[in-house]
Amino acid sequence: MSVVELPATADTTSRTRKAGRGVVWWSAATVVVLAALVFIPGLLAPGDPYTLDIGNRFTGPQSGNLFGTDDAGRDILSRVIHGARYSIGSAVLIITVAVVVGTIYGSLAAWYGGILDRLLMRTVDVFLAFPYLVFAMAVAASLGRGLTSTIVALSLLWWPSYARMIRGQVKSILNDYHIRAATTLGARRGQILRWHVIPHTYSQLLVRLTLDIGNALVALTGLAFLGLGATPPLPEWGRMVADSKQFALTAWWYAVFPGAVIFLTVLNFVLLGEALRKRSTS
Amino acid sequence: MVEDLTVTYPGAGRPAVKGVSLEIESGRTLAVVGESGSGKTTLALALAGLLDRRARRRASRLEINGENLLAARRRRWRQLRRTDISFIFQSPINSWNPTRTMIAQVRDAMSAAGHAGRMPELLDLLGRVGFEDPERRLADLPHQLSGGMLQRVSIAVAVIIEPALLIADEPTSALDSTVQSEILAILAELRSEADLAMLIISHDLSVVARVADDVMVLYGGKVVEQGAQAAVLGSAVHPYTRGLLDSVPRLDRDRKTPLPSMEPGHLPAAGCPFAPRCRLVVDDCRRAEPELIPVDATLAACPPAASSTLIAT
Amino acid sequence: MAIIQYPPSFGAGRLARFVKGVVWLLLVVLVAVSITFALSRIVPADPARLAAGLEAGPEQVERVRQDMGLDDPVMVQYVRYIAGLVRGDFGDSIRTRGPILDDVVEALPASIELIVVSFAIFASLGILAGIIWAYWPRGVHAILLRAVAVAGSAVPVFWVGLLLQIVLAARLGWFPVAGNLNHAAAGIAEVTGAGLLDALIARSPPAMWEAARVLFLPVMTIVIHNIALTIALMRSSLADQLDREYVRAARARGLSEWRVVMVDALRNALNPVVTMLGLQLGWLLGGVVIVEVIFSWPGIGLYAFSSFQAFDYNAIMAITVLATAGFVLVNALVGQIYPLLDPRIREAR
Ligand SMILES: Nc1ncnc2c1ncn2[C@@H]1O[C@H](COP(=O)(O)OP(=O)(O)OP(=O)(O)O)[C@@H](O)[C@H]1O
Ligand code: SF4
Ligand SMILES: [Mg+2]
Numbered sequence: 009m010s011v012v013e014l015p016a017t018a019d020t021t022s023r024t025r026k027a028g029r030g031v032v033w034w035s036a037a038t039v040v041v042l043a044a045l046v047f048i049p050g051l052l053a054p055g056d057p058y059t060l061d062i063g064n065r066f067t068g069p070q071s072g073n074l075f076g077t078d079d080a081g082r083d084i085l086s087r088v089i090h091g092a093r094y095s096i097g098s099a100v101l102i103i104t105v106a107v108v109v110g111t112i113y114g115s116l117a118a119w120y121g122g123i124l125d126r127l128l129m130r131t132v133d134v135f136l137a138f139p140y141l142v143f144a145m146a147v148a149a150s151l152g153r154g155l156t157s158t159i160v161a162l163s164l165l166w167w168p169s170y171a172r173m174i175r176g177q178v179k180s181i182l183n184d185y186h187i188r189a190a191t192t193l194g195a196r197r198g199q200i201l202r203w204h205v206i207p208h209t210y211s212q213l214l215v216r217l218t219l220d221i222g223n224a225l226v227a228l229t230g231l232a233f234l235g236l237g238a239t240p241p242l243p244e245w246g247r248m249v250a251d252s253k254q255f256a257l258t259a260w261w262y263a264v265f266p267g268a269v270i271f272l273t274v275l276n277f278v279l280l281g282e283a284l285r286k287r288s289t290s
Numbered sequence: 291m292v293e294d295l296t297v298t299y300p301g302a303g304r305p306a307v308k309g310v311s312l313e314i315e316s317g318r319t320l321a322v323v324g325e326s327g328s329g330k331t332t333l334a335l336a337l338a339g340l341l342d343r344r345a346r347r348r349a350s351r352l353e354i355n356g357e358n359l360l361a362a363r364r365r366r367w368r369q370l371r372r373t374d375i376s377f378i379f380q381s382p383i384n385s386w387n388p389t390r391t392m393i394a395q396v397r398d399a400m401s402a403a404g405h406a407g408r409m410p411e412l413l414d415l416l417g418r419v420g421f422e423d424p425e426r427r428l429a430d431l432p433h434q435l436s437g438g439m440l441q442r443v444s445i446a447v448a449v450i451i452e453p454a455l456l457i458a459d460e461p462t463s464a465l466d467s468t469v470q471s472e473i474l475a476i477l478a479e480l481r482s483e484a485d486l487a488m489l490i491i492s493h494d495l496s497v498v499a500r501v502a503d504d505v506m507v508l509y510g511g512k513v514v515e516q517g518a519q520a521a522v523l524g525s526a527v528h529p530y531t532r533g534l535l536d537s538v539p540r541l542d543r544d545r546k547t548p549l550p551s552m553e554p555g556h557l558p559a560a561g562c563p564f565a566p567r568c569r570l571v572v573d574d575c576r577r578a579e580p581e582l583i584p585v586d587a588t589l590a591a592c593p594p595a596a597s598s599t600l601i602a603t
Numbered sequence: 604m605a606i607i608q609y610p611p612s613f614g615a616g617r618l619a620r621f622v623k624g625v626v627w628l629l630l631v632v633l634v635a636v637s638i639t640f641a642l643s644r645i646v647p648a649d650p651a652r653l654a655a656g657l658e659a660g661p662e663q664v665e666r667v668r669q670d671m672g673l674d675d676p677v678m679v680q681y682v683r684y685i686a687g688l689v690r691g692d693f694g695d696s697i698r699t700r701g702p703i704l705d706d707v708v709e710a711l712p713a714s715i716e717l718i719v720v721s722f723a724i725f726a727s728l729g730i731l732a733g734i735i736w737a738y739w740p741r742g743v744h745a746i747l748l749r750a751v752a753v754a755g756s757a758v759p760v761f762w763v764g765l766l767l768q769i770v771l772a773a774r775l776g777w778f779p780v781a782g783n784l785n786h787a788a789a790g791i792a793e794v795t796g797a798g799l800l801d802a803l804i805a806r807s808p809p810a811m812w813e814a815a816r817v818l819f820l821p822v823m824t825i826v827i828h829n830i831a832l833t834i835a836l837m838r839s840s841l842a843d844q845l846d847r848e849y850v851r852a853a854r855a856r857g858l859s860e861w862r863v864v865m866v867d868a869l870r871n872a873l874n875p876v877v878t879m880l881g882l883q884l885g886w887l888l889g890g891v892v893i894v895e896v897i898f899s900w901p902g903i904g905l906y907a908f909s910s911f912q913a914f915d916y917n918a919i920m921a922i923t924v925l926a927t928a929g930f931v932l933v934n935a936l937v938g939q940i941y942p943l944l945d946p947r948i949r950e951a952r
Contacts, residue, residue: 137631139930141889142907146635146923149911150643164638226759230893233761234908249761253897256765257773257780264769267762275757282753340855364860372857379855384848387867389945398866399856431946447856 035280045092055083057090076261087243094244099224105163110170118178135168148236155238222277293351306332308511314487321502329511339367372403376448380460382440386432393428438469510563517588527590693921712796714902721825729830733837755831764824764897781899841872881937
């Protein structure tokens with residue numbers, strides 16, 4: 009899981025801005041499609057992801073099986089479609105947990121300041137000093153195999169960066185004039201946080217979220233590839249690539265299609281995040 | 291000298307500098323005045339071959355020392371900057387790399403100009419322009435020195451190559467007033483010693499009065515008035531120049547009349563750029579761009595003002 | 604992940620800084636160990652059961668459990684484990700039944716070779732490409748570099764590795780599908796364990812060629828992913844510097860483009876890139892596991908993978924400790940580079 013944060017390009021001529029808007033629409037449409045895969049895979053998949061058909065193993069891409077079949081004769085396209093729930097769903101879950109925990113933690117630190125702030129943030133520093141992927145592997149491995157342990161491991165890894173980001177944002181906004189104005193007008197602290205502080209962090213957070221869902225997906229499927237994730241027969245994408253490894257030299261499609269879907273999904277989130285960032289800065 | 295110089299930045303509707311011609315004889319100082327965004331810096335950069343690569347430059351003549359530079363390549367310009375053109379920038383602290391010591395950067399400049407062996411001379415010169423203890427202080431990083439000190443180094447490095455043209459882009463506006471007048475005195479003195487042409491940019495008319503022989507007034511990228519210093523400051527014709535002069539607080543007048551303000555960037559597409567703010571504006575002004583015409587002792591781009599001046603005399 | 608400010612808020616004094624750095628290192632490692640330890644004790648999997656083997660009866664498993672000290676209270680086990688660590692004893696591997704340290708020492712050279720070669724390549728090429736992109740922002744190369752930067756950062760490493768393996772090794776046969784340099788077949792002695800280095804020591808060009816060929820695919824896999832970020836960050840950082848007034852001023856003084864860009868601007872632009880390269884090493888420590896698994900590269904990553912598979916918890920914790928310590932150390936070293944690039948930091952200390 010590397011941190012995909014492409015620097016915004018400097019030139020904001022009208023042409024690139026227009027192209028940026030195109031990217032946003034395209035990526036947003038793709039996100040809708042991905043959401044459909046997550047929620048209603050049954051309606052979209054051509055077949056069943058679990059039906060074994062040993063007589064039909066390792067058939068290459070053809071009209072009945074666009075992505076070919078795997079070592080148990082299952083339709084890879086159907087498996088990919090049903091797998092979205094496990095892969096994308098888990099990535100979203102990881103980031104959601106990270107955001108919720110990070111927001112509460114970071115806001116507390118910024119709000120109370122002083123020793124509590126120092127203590128909380130030093131803890132965050134410790135977490136950020138871990139070699140993240142190794143740490144996630146170790147945690148996932150210690151918890152035993154399964155999608156849940158991987159989700160726990162990655163959430164454990166991800167919240168500190170949000171805690172730090174939210175703390176920074178809340179701190180700077182707390183110094184902002186209209187917060188001071190609101191306080192003088194007698195607004196309660198909780199109200200201020202709810203109505204003034206949190207909405208302000210949205211735009212930056214949105215960019216970060218978009219990029220991080222992609223990052224989480226890469227991390228999750230990477231761990232699954234190492235056997236630290238979904239267990240068979242779940243059609244999780246990383247797991248499928250892992251299973252394909254031993255047949256990679258004979259049945260290329262088995263490795264290529266699920267991997268390509270991961271790649272394109274992540275690419276989509278990267279482009280969307282970048283386009284959102286450009287819009288929020290210009 | 292340049293003739294009919296026009297510079298356009300990409301993405302900008304109108305040129306930043308439009309149809310400017312000027313000539314500075316060696317031994318003389320031309321001051322360019324005008325408000326922020328009027329194209330002063332762009333003009334100066336064009337004369338030193340320092341424009342952004344993306345900027346478009348057109349001119350019918352461009353010469354320094356009699357050499358035609360219209361087709362000069364970057365290499366030639368660099369050579370010229372080592373031997374014939376010096377540039378002093380507005381902000382002393384931004385003119386130096388913040389992470390390298392002054393001595394290293396000064397050495398770089400000296401050896402680029404082929405004067406690596408003249409360091410002792412430079413240290414002398416620094417002493418003369420009021421930079422005390424140069425050996426020790428030059429070992430510092432830029433932010434450890436004051437703006438006035440940094441600008442003295444810039445000046446020394448600029449004049450040691452004995453350039454034919456010295457361009458100073460608002461050399462004092464980032465400094466406080468006592469330092470300002472020290473720096474101006476140094477510039478005036480060095481100018482009188484060396485046989486060089488100087489272009490000084492300023493929006494401070496008192497600076498212009500102190501150092502300039504000739505004055506050029508820019509507005510919206512165009513020359514609106516041009517002439518000898520005494521003539522432009524004394525009997526300006528163009529309404530913009532007059533407004534500029536009137537807005538300066540003076541002892542012999544009890545109030546200052548500020549120019550009517552205008553939103554920045556709002557310049558008319560055709561006609562006189564000053565029309566939206568002009569008190570003398572007539573319909574003709576919005577149609578054709580006024581040409582520079584001789585009026586009294588100056589050249590002014592304002593037919594209505596010109597004719598009224600001529601009638602008055 | 605946010606850029607780690609390393610080391611966090613240090614006061615004055617060389618010695619004080621060093622001591623604090625060591626304390627920080629120990630603290631981070633301790634927390635990492637504690638978390639992994641705690642998690643490995645609340646899971647249902649039973650190490651004793653695994654260690655005893657599938658055919659073992661209940662009494663045998665019980666005996667193994669006692670031998671391994673697994674029936675002691677968790678706190679006792681924890682203290683015992685930490686005490687072992689302090690003595691440099693990582694315990695025994697359940698899988699290989701030998702001291703973990705021996706296994707690690709044997710696997711380390713291959714991994715270090717892979718990491719060092721990959722890092723050198725993607726850092727240098729990435730910086731170079733970023734410079735070119737920043738200096739000439741328009742043109743075909745810019746479009747190409749942008750595509751590399753975006754695609755490279757989005758592509759899953761394991762998939763790239765498999766694709767390269769399928770196409771370049773299996774189909775075209777240009778490179779071996781998997782494995783490390785076979786020292787015996789190449790006719791050189793195994794001195795360090797790192798193929799390229801051993802071939803160099805043996806002064807055997809054919810062996811060096813073979814070592815490079817074996818390295819190529821795994822290295823390329825790592826490079827493709829990691830170079831993306833380096834290119835993008837180098838470009839934006841240098842472009843930012845090139846827009847500064849001091850660059851124009853240096854040009855005005857007649858400095859050559861080379862000096863202006865490569866001496867003045869580049870030096871200032873490198874700081875964020877260096878930070879990020881340090882952080883990327885954190886990724887690399889994990890990423891190398893994936894790559895070693897794909898190409899059966901007999902390094903620490905493959906060892907880690909086998910340990911995960913076997914739930915060899917002692918080995919897993921040892922790897923966590925070593926990787927964490929390595930990462931913290933590298934970032935501490937990176938912290939030493941800043942003052943070299945920016946003397947204002949040196950002075951502030
Ligand atoms: N690098 C650039 N790219 C695009 N536009 C530019 C650039 N530099 C200047 N401009 C534009 O050109 C116009 C003239 O700018 P210039 O810097 O020459 O004005 P100036 O008279 O020096 O102003 P100031 O007194 O603020 O220094 C302005 O409208 C400015 O926005
Ligand atoms: S030409 Fe017309 S608008 Fe322009 S300055 Fe003269 S009177 Fe005013
Ligand atoms: Mg200017």
